[in-house]
Amino acid sequence: MIKSLVYIFLLCASTQSFSANITIKNASDEPLANAVVWLSASGAAEITAPEAPYAMSQQNREFIPRILVVPQNAKVEFPNADSIMHHVYSFSKAKTFELKLYKEQPKAPIVFEQIGVVELGCNIHDWMLGYIVVVDSTVFAITDENGKANLKTGAGEYTLSVWHSGFSDISNVETKNVIVGTQPLEYKVKQEVAAQIDFATDEFDDY
Structure with missing residues (x-):
């Protein structure tokens, strides 16, 4: 019964735009800043990149x-x-x-x-x-200092993907199936996240 109600809600709301509020936390349950998050839908049409360059x-x-x-x-x-x-x-x-x-x-x-x-x-x-x-999406963001991001998309079922530059294997992306349109989303990464290092510039470099 509950599953049917959720389906009906998503069907009615599928043409509406929702703000998916997402909170990303590290393995210690602390907010994770600078995490890349994106949503992709199974069977979605092929995305078209903007003509203007980034x-x-x-x-x-x-x-x-x-x-x-x-x-x-x-x-x-x-x-x-x-x-x-x-x-x-x-x-x-x-x-x-x-x-x-x-x-x-x-x-x-x-x-x-x-x-x-x-x-x-x-x-x-x-x-x-x-x-x-x-x-593989046009719905993406980077979390703020509180580990939060906002993604605007239609209600429905998506794959949430999460990446961070502090992952030991930077090619590794964590994923989770989520439903947008019912409640805020939260995800805790499974990997340890290394601290980010700021390197001082070389003031004597002329090149």
Whole structure:
């Protein structure tokens, strides 16, 4: 009976937009900031990435933002806002590429065709580390300092996916089947999350 009522509710509400309030916690039951979360529906139509490119810039010898979430097949630009050169690269399985020493703006954006986590580095500044998370969804967010995120989507059954740069295996994504539209969502990650390290920049580097 209860299952039938839930089904009827979701059927009636399927065309409405809901705000899925999600709280992510670590294994110690504490709020987990900077976790990437996204919702994907089984049998959903193939997603279409925006024509306009996303941007992962280099500012003050850091990747800004440090974590960028994009839908599959999205284009990403890598503008250099510093007065020095950068050499951006990735050896990740989801996307291997290299933008050799450059200033300002590379000629063309990079297309990210494959779902997965792309770890970025700079061949000149070893401390620079960034991530592009390519997902099979257009419904995604990054949790705030309280471990909370808000996702706007229709009511229904989804797969909730969670990733964090502190996972020991950065290619590992945790998932859970959830129902949106009935109550706030909460998920506790199973893996230990390593503390994030801020590296000091080299003030004497002229490149």
